[in-house]
Amino acid sequence: MGIELDRRQVRSLSERAIKKVEGIALSQSPSLDAFQREFYAKPVLRVPSVIIPREYNYLLLSDAAQFTARVLWVEPFRFDQRLFFAVGQM
Numbered sequence: 001m002g003i004e005l006d007r008r009q010v011r012s013l014s015e016r017a018i019k020k021v022e023g024i025a026l027s028q029s030p031s032l033d034a035f036q037r038e039f040y041a042k043p044v045l046r047v048p049s050v051i052i053p054r055e056y057n058y059l060l061l062s063d064a065a066q067f068t069a070r071v072l073w074v075e076p077f078r079f080d081q082r083l084f085f086a087v088g089q090m
Contacts (some may be wrong), residue, residue, distance in 0.1 A: 040065070
């Protein structure tokens with residue numbers, strides 16, 4: 001999928017910011033308001049990939065007021081069916 005967006009919407013999350021997200025998620029009463037206040041100012045979050053070193057994933061917070069993007073193209077993607085079975089069930 002190709003998406004066009006304004007680079008000013010992108011925020012690269014530092015380790016500190018990632019810890020803040022984890023803290024909000026793991027708190028006794030996770031607060032959507034706290035997350036929105038902290039991260040919706042720049043509604044595209046660039047985070048390190050946990051699968052591919054030196055690559056990034058982009059989280060699109062599409063319900064943020066400032067979010068604007070345009071889908072340029074979409075290509076089919078097939079998941080490997082082995083992903084949907086527990087070990088030993090195939």
